Amino acid sequence: MRTKLVFIAMTALMLASCNKVADKVNEQEDSVPEKEAVAVKELPVSYAPAGSFGTLSDAVKGILMKQWDFSFGLLSGMYEEGESLIVSPLSVQFALGMLYAGADGQTAAEIADVIGTGESMTKEAMLSYGKTVMEGLAGDDAVTARIANALVVNSAQTSVKREYASNLLSNFYAPSIDADFNEEADDIMKGVNNWSNKVTEGRIPLLLDRVNPEVAYYLFSSLYLKGEWNLPMVESTDNFIHANGDEETIPFLHTSDGIVGGSGFETLSYAQKEGYELVRRGLGRENYAFYVVLPTGSSLAAVLESVKENPAAVFQDMKAGPVWMSMPAISQKGDVDLKDVLGRLGIEKVFSSGSDLSQMFERNSKVGQIYQKSSFEVNVLGLEGASVTVVDGPCLSPEPGTEVPEPFFFIADHPFLYFVREETTGLILYIGVYE
Secondary structure (H helix, E strand, O other), X not given: OHHHHHHHHHHHHHHHXXXXXXXXXXXXXXXXXXOOOOOHHHOOOOOOOOOOXXXXXXXXXXXXXXXXXXXXXXXXXXXXXXXXXXEOHHHHHXXXXXXXXXXOHHHHHHHHHHHOOHHHOOHHHHHHHHHHHHHHHOOOOOOEEEEEEEEEXXXXXXXEOHHHHHHHHHHOOOOEEEEOOOOOHHHHHHHHHHHHHHHOOOOOOOOOOOOOOOOOEEEEEEEEEEEEEOOOEEEEEEEEEOOOOOXXXXXXXXXXXXXXXXXXXXXXXXXXXXXXXXXXXXXOXXXXXXXXXXXXXXXXXXXXXXXXXXXXXXXXXXEEEEEEEEEEOEEEEEEEEOHHHHHHHOOOHHHOOOOOOOOOEOOOEOOXXXXXXXXXXXXXXXXXXXXXXXXXXXXXXXXXXXXXXXXXXXXXXXOEEEEEEEOOOOOEEEEEEEO
16 A cells, blocks of 8 residues: 555656646747737837847847948949939848848848847847847937838748747847738738838838739838928929939938028038048938039949948048038938849848758748838938838749138039938948939
C-alpha cells in the first residue's frame, strides 16, 4: 500500500512539472500576440505616439547618416533633364526597412548596403530606427510630420508570420490585415484608398485603381508633412527659364517687404559654393527647414552629381545674413516607379526568383513592384507634402564671426534642387527638382 502511495505521489509531481513546462511554452508562444481580426475595408490608421529623438544609439545614428547618401543617390538616379520630380526618400527607406525586417541572406545584405550600415546592420537596429524616427517626428507640435504604415496580405496565397507581424506593429506601428484578393478585391481597394486619403489629408485619395489577385501582399509606407514659415512670403509673377531655354511667366514667392529696413531682406542661412549657391528657410521652431540649391556655374546634373558624392559638404560653411529670396511657387505631383533606380543603387535580389523574404510570410515571396505617389506644395504660408510608397509581389516556390555680411540676392529663376530636412537628425523628408 505504501509503495502505491509513493508511486502516486511521484506521478503527481511529474505531471505538475510537465504542466509547468507546458505553461511556460504556452506563455512564450502567447508573447507574440495574435493579429486582431479587422475587415480590410476598415484598414486602420496607426500613428506613433509623440516622443523625442533624445539620445540616439550608435546603430540608429549610422542609419541616419546613410539616409543622406540614399536620398541624394535616389534623386540622382531618377533625374532626367527637363523633367521636374518629387520623391520622399524617407518613405522609400521605411518601405525597404520593413522588407529588410523580413529578409534574409543576400536579399537582406543588399538592402542593408543601400539604406543602412552594410555588414554591421542588424534587424534590431532597423526596428529601433523605425520606432525612433516615427516617435521623434511626431513629437514636434509646431510642424506636422507623421508616418503611417500598413501590410495587407493575400490569404488566398500565404499568411504573415506572427513574429514579423508583431515586429511591424511594435516598431513601425504597422497593422497587418489578411484578405482574399479574389473574393474581397472591392473591399481591399476601398479600404486602402480610404486609408491613403486619411494619412495624406486628402492629397492622395486614389492609391490603387485595382487589386491584383496574383500578388501576395501590399506593403504601404506614407509620410505627411505640413509646416508654416516663420515669416510668410509674398506672391508675385516673374520669368522662369526652363532647361531647354524657354522662358515662362509663372507665380513666384519672395521674402516680404519691410523685414529689414523696408528692403525685403530677411535673415536667412546661405552659402556660395563651387557651381551652386544654397539658401535655408526655417519652418515652425526651426526643427525643420526648406533648402534650395541653385546652380550658378554648372548644370543641374553636375550639381546633383557633386552633392551625391559628398552630401555633408552641402551643409558646411553656411552663414546667416540678410537675404532677398525669390523662387517659383511649387505645386507638384509625382508617380514614380522605383524598381529600376533601386536596382542601380544595388538592390536586385529582392526583385528576382532568388529573393529571400522568408521571415515575412509562410511562403517565400519577392517584390514585383515598388512605386511612390507624391504631392508637394510650397506657397506663401509654408509647405505641405504627402507621399505613399507601395510594395507588392508574388509568392515564390520555396527557395533559399562678428562681421556683418553683405546682403545676398538669391533668385531661383532657372532649374534647381530642393529638399526638406529635419534639423535635429538631418533626416531628409522630401527631395525634388524644379525644372
